[in-house]
Amino acid sequence: MKAIVQEITEKYNLQNAVFQRDNMAFVEVEKKFAIDLVTFLKDYHQFSHFVMMSCVDWIEDGQFQLLYLLHNPALKVDIGIKTYLNRTEPVMQSAHHLWKQIWTYQREIKEAFGIDFPGSPNVDENFVLEGWTEIPHMRRDFDTAAYSEKTYFPREGRFTHDPATYMREKLYPNQPVTAKKNTNE
Amino acid sequence: MVDPIYIIAAALGVGFAIGILGNIGRNFAGGLTLATIAFMSFVSAQWFAGFYFGNVSSSYIFTAGFQPPLSINLLMGAEEAFLTFIVNLLGLLGGIYLFVNFKRKGRNAFVIYLVLLMGFNVVIMTRDIFNLFVFLEITSIATAGLILIEKGNRAVGAGFKYLLATSIISSMLLIGIIFAYFYTGTLNIDMIIESNLRYMVGGPIIIFLILISAILELKPFPANGWGLDVYEGAHQGFSAIVSAGTATASLYMLYKLLPIASPEWSYYIALLGAVTFIGANLLGVKQRFARRVLAYSSVGQLGLLMLILGLRGFLGPNVNYVFFGILITNILAKTGFFWLVGIVKANEIKEWAIIRRKPFLLFLMGVFIFALVGFPPFPSFFSKWTFVMDLANHGLFGWISVIIIGSFLEAVYLMRWFGYAVKSEDDYKFDFKIQIHKITPIIILTALLFVIGYFTAQFTETGAMINFIPLLFVAVLYFADALPIWVKNTIAILGMGIYFYFTYPQLDNLRLIFEVIFIIGGILTLIAGYNYKGKRQGFYPVALLMFAGLAAIIEAQTTLEFFYGWELMTAGSYFLIIRGKKSMPHALSYMLFSLGGAYALLMAFSIANIGVVFPSLDILNNIANYPVWAYGLLLAGFLTKTASVGLHIWLPGAHGEAESDVSPMVSAILLKAGVFGVLLTLIGMGQSTYDLGTLAYILGWVGAITVFVGNLGAVFQEDAKRLLAYSSIGQLGYIVFAFAIMTHLGWLTGFTYTINHFMYKAVLFLTIGAVVLRVGTHNMYEMGGLIKRMPLAFIAVLIGIIALSGVPPLSGFTGKWLFYNAVIEKGWYFQGVLVFFSGGLAFLYLYRLIQTVFLGQLKDNLRNVKEISFWFLIPIYVLIIGLMVFAAMPQLVLQPLGTLIANYFPNNQLVWEGSYAYTAIGHWTGTGVMISIMVMFLGTLLLVKLSTRKAHKLKQFDIVFSGERPHRPETTHVAHNMYAGFYKAVWPFTLPAVETFWNWISDFIHETAGFVRRIYSGNGQAYMLHIVLFIIIMFFITIGGTI
Amino acid sequence: MSIYLKLGATLLGFLIVLNWGMLMSAIFRKIVARLAGRHGIPFYQPWIDLLKNIGIRTTLTHGVMFYLGPIFRFTGALGMFLFMPALFGSDLWANFSFQGDIVLILYFQLFGMLGMALGAGEGGHPHSTIGITRGLAQHAAIELPLTLGIIALAIQYQTLSLNEIIAAQQGGMANWSIFTNPVAGAAILLAALGAMGHSPFNLVKAPNEIPIGPPTEYHSTYLGVLMSSGAVLHVMEAALFMNLLFGGATSWPEFILKTFLIYFYSVFVGAVFPRFRIEQSVVWFFKIPLALGILAILLISF
């Protein structure tokens, strides 16, 4: 595992490699090398199983982080390839040619984050939502509460309790608050 | 009477004159030649007329004023007059045809042509053997000359091979003549005959030499490679003359020389004829080129004629009738055909689609092909009939099989060729022109074929009974083909109506049922024809031809009339079927199965005919000789028409691909001809003194299995018309099975099914056909939801399928009920259960038919289709009224039928008390059930109507779709591969075993032909070797043992 | 006896059968509930459901054939009752059995089936068509052992008339066809399983798979009509087998007892076996039931 990380670190000039466990590592790679690296791992190091692909919106850094998680069934090791996109230019090279299930992941990410993967089959089709007109809903600048309030006729008089307080008040009104300390001890 | 010597004198004189006169114009030379040939024709025509009217007698012509043996003498007898007339007439027509061609080649061509004709004349007339040799040489050289006059390597090769071969043959003949003269001291044929040459020492060898050369002239198989190349190499106009003239002359030469030899030579010649007939036709199957095909056909026909010559001893007084009938048909049709090849100029038979550009030529081609195959009303039909009947009288069934097999093989390639001409794609660039001097001779030949055919029929007692008026009516319609469709349709309907009006009082009940089905059914389906626009050329003559055939079957008093009608009907229906868009292969297989069946019938008739003076149709009752074979063959023949299992593979394609109003004609009506035949056979079997129970038992199983195969086949069809076609197979199986039961109830069932099937299958085919016309596809899965667009069609199909499935109260149940009773009474339980099970399968395909076409989802492109045509609705609803009446009051039909059947089966009748029917085991009332069900249905309807509010009308996608909506009708309509699950259960039964079997047979014939064909290497030396080997082998066969 | 009296009796008989059929379906569900340890529906639930369905205000129609489908079905059920003698030996309850024999009944079964199939077909729902194709295929397969068995009986008694078949079985249980001709009886009873349409042969309606099958689009009064015809058909099919094999019935209690037992025979078989696929079902009928049917014919005719 270490040898593999060593090799790709040199080959792709990786900035950061983290060993989560003995058999799991995460590496960060430049956007332009990301698919190359995935392909390299698949073809040369038998990372033949594509586990999943995810996206995180680092709005503070103005970046989207894409994660490709691969698994090597022979060595029983996992490797995660992270790469960063600029939020202003959310376009990533498609990896649909490597595994067919990537079609679906990319379709999902396209809908949820608005990251385009040109050339990926069916990437523009609805994934979960039908007829979504707002900005992609998983972007952190999308305010879901405000949207809900604006759209779904909130009922007057709804209020929210803190469950712990509310239950104590309702169920054990006579119990002193100190009981909490006891439990801590 | 002009002396026949002037034939020779004129030919010689003019030939020399043209030579001497030198630089006369080619037109003049040609004109002179034609005039001479005309004169020659006139002389022989005069003699022929004299013999025909009986005011002259045979006369010898002596040259140089001496008696034989000092001089050459010629004989002008009836045969000679006829043959010279034909040869000269063909020569004249050929001269006209070739006029332009010869003119281009120069005046020598005219001279050679004239000499050739003269040669033919002398070969026919002479009674001097050396003279015969000399003129044989003259014809050979003239023939070679006319071949070599054509340009091109092929012509040169062919001419050279021809010369080589004829010189070998001539030298044989010459040696024979020298010895003959040495032994007998005479050259006169009559004197050689009298001299008993065959008893002299060495006589047999002399006879062998003379006869073998005469035989070789006839191009026996397989030593005939040289002759085949001639047909291909020479000019088409000239090939015709070779085919007709040389063949005639050589045949007659053999005919003249045969008396010299001992009688067993007849046997050898017949054998050679048989081998040639079958061999040549077998090879013809493999041919792709038009002239090659004709060449093989010519050789095959020569073989047949040799066969007749060889068997002439058995023919008695009919020998000339048979011989000349076949000869004349072959000569006229083959000559015409060769000339047609010259006009159309398509080498491969596949390219003959271009002939459709000139429909009249297609008609001519059809006439020639049907004449060659031996259909009525052409002479060969009558001659072959007589031939087979006479052979059967002497028990020569082996020879009959030879004739039938050879004829069948010939039909295979000729009909295939015709199929290509009628149906294959015409996308060829090259074109052809009709020149008047070329087409006129062909038209004359065609007319002659018809005329001679008529006279041939008149020659025999039974043939003269045949009614040619319907045929005349067909001819009138053919010439009225340019009229608009509604005029022709009206004429046709009126004609059939008048015919029915005049004939029906003369018929017994049995025939009346079928007459009604054929003629009234025909009229009803013709009404649908008003729907078509334009002229619909060629439809009415052939449809009427079929109906004329059907009427002839009904009216037939003799076996010949029956067979005549049968063949007419086959021809007419073939033309009808081949009109469909993709019908070519199906029409061919229909034709071949029909011909096979017809030949089986011919064989059976010939067996029945043994020892019979007048062949009335009654001879089928209680056939005394070989009854099992006779009835078996009859049944086999008729079962090809009813498409029983094993013989059914032609039907789905033929009916499925036919035009919309043709399908009901060929399905609802035509198939009943087979039923009629089966019925006639069974009537005959019923009166037989032999125990034919086993045959009926087998027939029963055949019927039951047919039901199963047909119905199961229908379940898995995607094509609506094919589905109905398979259903027809099944339904005909029911009919055959019911008649095979051979009891009163069984026959009643059979008749009920016959009448029912006529009505509902006509309704279904007409409706589906009309729907297909509207929607433009046969595939059921491309239709759907049409009930909204064509409610009347839906009602028609609904009633049709209820009737077909046998659900009460409609008339199908009448049949089912009788069926149960008949089966249990007879004790045929297992067959019966197989049939009932198949009845369950009928539901599957019937539901598929109505669901996928009329119910379910309407397709986008059919949103605006209209109700089916009014002209289709008329016959459909007339038939539906018939169905309903038959359902409500079955006693109206079944009671008279019962009395009719009681003539044959008086026991265990169906007892009627008012509208109640009783058998020994069951009871039922059609009227009562109908009323009960009507009352119940209307009562329920009223109740429901009262208890619901006004219904809101929905559209096609207003269905619950698991919370979704359908997006396309195509994906919402369950239609394609509808019974996939059922298929998994029954697939072993759907394997096309029968098709595989017939394919295997067909492959076998093709491969055999392909193998045998290798002997024709095209190498001249090889051909000569063939001739020599042939002579040697023949020597050992004929006299090898005796020396 | 006047014709009106007879007609009245027939009508009354039909009402008895209709109500008995509904009660029977209630009992069926009650028994299933009790087996599961539930209380189950009230026994009058089918009648309420019927009323409710008739009381539905919305009526939708896909077309005339859709409208007529349930009516065909009901006529089919009515005819099954009408053409079979309800009670043997009674002029009053002989119904219209004089109009035809067992062949009429066998084929008239299909009247309702066909009409229903067409009505459902016009509904345009794919599930309807799928259900119907399965039903038809299975029906064709059932036909084989059933016909063999019935023909064996017809040979045995030399009649096709149902009245005479019952008459021949009178005089004690030993005379019942099921005992005098057990092989044919077995063939018919196995075929009966398919004809009754309970599991494992319930792939026409196949709940959970092609919800409800053919009647997917039917609602309100249509559904009411279908329910009542279903009730009648269940009783009358049981009655058919009763008449063929179990000596018929001479009184209403006997009728009710026998049809109940025959009906529940198929219910209990269904409770044990899971549903077949269509090809399994068809092939099943081609095996043992078919063999039994052939054996029955062989035994009786040789």
Add this chain to the structure above:
Amino acid sequence: MNDKINEMLQRSAQNANQSEKSFIRPEDEEREVIAPDGSTIKINPIYDYFSGKKPQEEKPLNGVVEKFLNWARAESIWVLGFGTGCGSIEIPPLMTPRFDAYRFGVQMRATPRQSNAFIISGYLSVKTLKRVIRSYEQMPSPKYVLALGSCTINGGMYYDSYSTINRLDKYIPVDVYIAGCMPRPEALLAGFMKLKELIKEGKAEKANEYARNFDEYKANQKKIIKDWNMPDYNW
């Protein structure tokens, strides 16, 4: 397989060219077909295949007949088997020995055509709402809606979700609310009892209310369902 991939690639390339995202799926776009006689037929798949007429009020019958029928309706409640949210797990126990809703005439049906009660079991996403509306409209009247759980009342714990609705009664009329998160099957049974009372009193005429206020309901529905690909009323 390759053809299919190519086709998909082409389609996504085409979509990429479109500047504005279209909510009409390719199969619902207007299309032209050629009839057998050669003419062209234009088809709008959203409207042409459906009846699409507005619903009419179905007036109750008079007096005692309607009361009788209402009794029958109350004793025979056929529930559409459609679980919309987490609450659908509470429905199957109803059919078990412990709760046995059959006692009360409650049964499950597989098709809306044969059902007259609709349990909205818990949260309802916009996507599901579309199917709910369709199924609700396909049920024959009189029909009843039981709203299960607080999500259907005010959004419940999903009140701020972008994809679930807050108030069911804005979209379809509700007869009985059953509060709780989640309500237990007993609560559901109590809801059925309440519904029966309402029916017997003749107060459960919400289907007619839907027809009366059809436009309002439809406007609310269309406000949140942007890719409306069905007729205004699904018969």
